[in-house]
Amino acid sequence: MSTRSSCIECSKSSKCFQLLYPDELEFINSRKTQITYLKNETIFKQGAFAPYVLYVMDGLVKVFLQTGNTKQLNIRLAKQGDFLAFSSVFGMNIYKYSAVAVKESTICMIDKAALKKLIMENTDFSARIITRNCSNEDRYLQIIQNISHxxxxxxxxxxxxxxxxxxxxxxxxxxxxxxxxxxxxxxxxxxxxxxxxxxxxxxxxxxxxxxxxxxxxxxxxxxxxxxx
The missing domain is CATH 1.10.10.10 (Winged helix-like DNA-binding domain superfamily/Winged helix DNA-binding domain)
Structure with missing residues (x-):
């Protein structure tokens, strides 16, 4: 279900978007689509073309790797304020994992080129957004340790x-x-x-x-x- 709210409203609660200037918020607002997914609805699938970076505006999302025809490995939960498929900003043209809403979730689908432009031009914003996404690396290392040892x-x-x-x-x-x-x-x-x-x-x-x-x-x- 497609809905619409302004990035200016979102910036009041998002630590990342709080660092954008008004003209930058207007810019990103014009280059995103907001969709509400119902519980258990697929947001995107591993291996599909990745035209967007996704931002969890509200809800809870299960992120997982498909490891076989019937097997999967859940790698993390994404909550309000988290990004999905952030690596696609820098050249990853397919989704490396799948994402499903575990409860009703509102997702902003942001044009990759637009987000990359803001990252390159606003250093405070880029530092905050990269720091937030670095926590995912720790999570992935923890998963490897769990599986291996x-x-x-x-x-x-x-x-x-x-x-x-x-x-x-x-x-x-x-x-x-x-x-x-x-x-x-x-x-x-x-x-x-x-x-x-x-x-x-x-x-x-x-x-x-x-x-x-x-x-x-x-x-x-x-x-x-x-x-x-």
Whole structure:
């Protein structure tokens, strides 16, 4: 569903866009399209042509790699204020991953050339936007470590800590995620996910309320995550 709001309004809440001058906001406003996606609706698919950089104006988005015909690896959640496909600004012409709305989400599709122009001309804006996107690199390195070195309990503990981190506190992410989603964040089977979640509950490491998961002993979960 296509909607429309001004980038000037968005700049009041976005730390990145607050650094743009009024004429720059008008410029980027004329070169973006705003779309609202319903829960479970695909925003873009891995391998598709990437004409836009996407900005999450509101909502929560699951970002994942398709690793086979029926397998996927969830790599992160994108929330309000996050960019998707930012690398496409600098020459990546296809999407390297897929994105799906896990709840109703409003996305701004920004022309790549327009965003690149602002990055090149406004150094404060470019520093803020690049710093924000650098955090994704840390997340990807963490995923590699999880897959390469950890046993299943350690993988799941790390995934639960990520999904319940302060970054997503306001979103209460677990209410939108299935056990399969959680399994795909941990790179383990859904059967193992259900089993270990129950074990963690019995050990007093977390509480379960329906779909919601509340870690209550983060230190112990962190220890399990470190030891793998």
């Amino acid at each position: 950890k046993q299943m309990r350690g993988k799941l503990a790390s995934a639960l800590l990520y999904l319940s981190s302060a970054e997503f506190m306001a979103e209460n992410a677990f209410q939108y995620l299935t056990r399969q989603d959680i399994a795909d964040f941990a790179s383990v089977t859904v059967e193992s996910t259900v089993k270990f979640i129950k074990e963690f509950e019995k050990e007093g490491l977390l509480k379960l309320r329906g779909k919601e998961i509340e870690p209550i002993d983060r230190n112990k979960l962190e220890e399990i995550g470190r030891k793998g």
